[in-house]
Amino acid sequence: MRRLAFSFMIAALAAGPAAAEQDLLLGADMASPAMTKAEMSRADIEAMIRASDGKPLDLHDKALSGLDLSGLNLRGANLRTARLNGTNLRGADLSGANLEQAWFLKADLSGAKLADARMFGITARDANLSGADLSRSTPIGDFKGANMSGAMLVDLKGGADIRNQSMGLMRAVFTSVNLSGANLKGADLGRSRLEYADLKDADLTDVVLMGSDLSGANLTGATVAGADFKNVDVSGAKLIDLKGEASAKGWAQRVNADRAVTRVSP
Template sequence: MRRLALSFMLAALAAGPAAAEQDLLLGADMSSPAMTRAEMSRADVEALIKGADGKPVDLHDKSLSGLDLSGLNLRGANLRTARLNKANLRGSDLSGANLEQAWFIKADLSGAKLAGAKMFGITARNADLSGADLSRSMPIGDFKGANMAGATLVDLKGGADIRNQSMGLMRAVFVSVNLSGANLKGADLGRSRLEYANLTDADLTDVVLMGSDLSGANLTGATVNGADFKNVDVSGARLIDLKGQQEAKDWAERVNADRAVTQASD
C-alpha cells in the first residue's frame, strides 16, 4: 500500500498543477494504522539515538505518527518514507536529515532545525513549521496549508529541475502556505506553486521566482529587490507597498500583471 501511495504521489507531482492538486494523496489510506499509529515509543527512539553513539539514526519507513519527539537530536537521521503525521517535533534538530517521501501531515515542526534536509517527495500538508530553519533544504514536495510564519528559508532549493525531463515538473507546492515574515533570501522557487500564499512582510531578496504561480498570493510589504519575476503569474496577487520593487528583475515580464492588486482598497 505504501509503495503504491508513493508512486501515485510522485506521478501526481510530476504531472502538473491540476493533477497534483487532485491526486497527490490518491491511493493512500490516511485512516490506516500505518498512517495514524506509531510502532515505536519515544523511549524506543531515544534508545536508538543513544545507541547510535553520535551517528545518524536510521528510522526509515517507520510509523511514528502521533509521537512526541520534541527536542530530540535527529541530525542526519534517515527518515525516508517514514510516517510522522501529527507527530510533535517542536524544536527538534533534523538538520541534514533524509526526509524524502516522508509524511508530516499536521505535524508540529515549529522551531525545528531542518537546514540542509532532503525533502524530495515529502508530504507536509497543514504542518506547523513556524519559526523553523529550512535553510539550504530541498523541499520538492507538498506543503499545502502549512504554517511557515517567521521561518528561515535562506538559499532553499525548491525550484523545479528542468534538466531531467522525466522529473522536470517536480516542484515545491506552497499553496495557501503562511510565509508571513519569513526570510527567503536567495531561495530558488522557480516554477513553484504559491497560489494564495501569505507572503506579507516576507524577505524575497534575490529569490528566483521565474515561472512560478503567485496567483492570489499576498505580498503586501514584502521585500523584492533582486527577485526574479520573469513569467510569474500574479493574477489576483496583492503587490502592495513592496520594498525594492525598482530593483526586482524582469518586473515587466510578469504574467497577468494587469490582474494584480497594486493599491490597497479603502
Template structure:
C-alpha cells in the same frame, strides 16, 4: 502492508501528470495504521540515539504518527518514507536528515532545525513550521496549508528541475502557506506553486521566482529587491507597499499584470 507504502509512493509519483499536483494523497489510505499509529515509543527512539553515539539513526519506513519527538537530536537521520503525521517534533534538530517521501501531515515542527534536509516527495500539508530553519533544504514536495510564519528559508532549493523528468515535474507546493515575515533570501522557488500564499512582510531578496504561480498571493510589505519575476503569474496577487521593487529582475515580464492588485481599494 508497511513495505507496500514506499512502492505506493513511487508509483503515485511516476503516474502523476506534470501539473496534476503530484498529489500523494490520491489513492493513499490515510486512515490505515501505517498512517495513524506509531510502532515505536519516544523511549525507543532515544535508545537508538544513545546507541548510535552521535551517528545518524535509521528510522526509514517507520510508522511514527502522533509520536512526541520534541527536542530530539535527529541530525542526519534517515526518515525516508517514514510516517510522522501529527507527530510532535517541536524544536527537534533534523539538520541534514533524509525526509524524502516522508509524511508530516499536521505535524508540529515549530522551531525545528531542518537545515540542508532532503525533502523530495515530502507531504507536509497543514504542518506547523513556524519559526523553523529550513535554510539550504530541498523541499520539493507538498506543504499546502502549512504555517511557516517567521521561518528561515535562506538559500532554500525548491525550484523544479525541468531537466529531470524521471519522476514527473516535481516542484515545491506552497499553496495557501503562511509565510508571514519569513526570510527567503536567495531561495530558489522557480516554477513553484504559491497560490494564495501569505508573504506579508516576507524577505524575498534575490529569490528566484521565475515561472512560479503567485495567483492570489499576498505580498503586502514584502522585500523583493533582486527577486526574479520572469513569467511569474500574479493574477489577483496583492503587490502593495513592496520594498526594493525598483531593483527586482524582469519585473516587466510578469504574467497577468493587469489582474494584480497594486493598491488598497477605498
C-alpha cells in the same frame, strides 16, 4: 501502499495546472495503522540515540505518527518514507536528515532545525513549521496549508530542475502556505506553486520565482529586491507596499500583471 501513494503524488506534482489540483494523497489509505500509529515509543528512540555513539539514526520506513519527539537530536537521521503524521517534533534537530518521501501531515515542527534536510517527495500538508530553519533544504514536495510564518528559508532549493525530467516537473507546492515574515533570501522557487500563499512582510531578496504561480498570493510589504519575476503569474496577487521593487528582475515580464492588486481599495 506507500509506493502506490508516492506514484500518484509524483504524477500530480508533475502534471499541468489543471491536473495539479488533484488530491496528492490519492491512493493512500490515511486511516490505516501504518499512517496513524507508532511502532516505537519516544523511550525507544531515546535509547537508540544513547547507543548510537553520535551516529545518525536509521529510522527509515518507520511508523512514528503521533509521538512526542520534541527537542530530540535527530541530526542526519534517515527518515526516508517514515510516517510522522501528527508527530510533535517541536524544537527537534533534523539538520541534514533524509526526509525523502516521508509523511508529516499536521506534524508540529515549529522551531525545528531542518537546515540541509533532503525533502524530495515529502508530504507535509497542514504541518506547523513556524520559526523553523529550513535553510538550504530541498522541499520538493507538498506543503499545502502549512504554517511557515517566521521560518528561515535562506538558499532553499524548491524550484523545478528542468535539466532533470526523469521524474517529471517536480517542484515545491506551497499552495495556501503561511510564509508571512519568512526569510527566503536567495531561495530557488522557480516554477513552484505559491497560489494564495501569505507572503506578507516576507524577505524575497534575490529569490528565483521565474515561472512560478503566485496567483492570489499576498505579498503586501514584502521585500522583492533582486527577485526574479520573469513569467510569474500574479493574477489576483496583492503587490502592495513592496520594498525594492525597482531592482526586481523580469518585473515587466510578469504574467497577468494587469490583474494584480497594487493598491488598497479606498
